[in-house]
Amino acid sequence: DSGVTQTPKHLITATGQRVTLRCSPRSGDLSVYWYQQSLDQGLQFLIQYYNGEERAKGNILERFSAQQFPDLHSELNLSSLELGDSALYFCASSANSGTPTYEQYFGPGTRLTVT
């Protein structure tokens, strides 16, 4: 158990809909990262938040957005869903940011299926 929790575990929705994925980082971790894993693209970094502020952006679509709340939990919002958005979405957390030495702890993921 990494200490990172994600809800829901599974989500099935229709094209055009909007969903929210939730992540609670390990106790004390200030950084939260979102990754997408699909069969054709592999694991891709989407976005990072550190102590409530956006810190880095990766291959995140404009239809996707995220935020980190004062209690440090984070939400990833996916809107106007397309079939190609079907994937596993992982959240990870780390103690800090600013150096490449901190390990990341990954949650169990949310499997999103868009029909």
Place this chain on the structure above:
Amino acid sequence: DAKTTQPNSMESNEEEPVHLPCNHSTISGTDYIHWYRQLPSQGPEYVIHGLTSNVNNRMASLAIAEDRKSSTLILHRATLRDAAVYYCILNNNAGNMLTFGGGTRLMVKP
């Protein structure tokens, strides 16, 4: 970003050592070498990281070549539970985000 090259798959026998290679010929001086693994149906899991010197922890050892253009993750006694995809990742950015490649799928035979 510097890239890594890993074999697509490897096989090992249970209770034998496993050496997982990674080539990173364009590594820069500030790149840390990280290894993560992903067990079936789970999120990635941190294994080990290093910069220049060899590193040991309870899970594995990391051997880094003197010129840093390659590294090897060593599992001292493979168990069935070690069957996973192992990712070698170079990380030098302040944000600490990880860039995953294809990894090596390790199969462990009983």
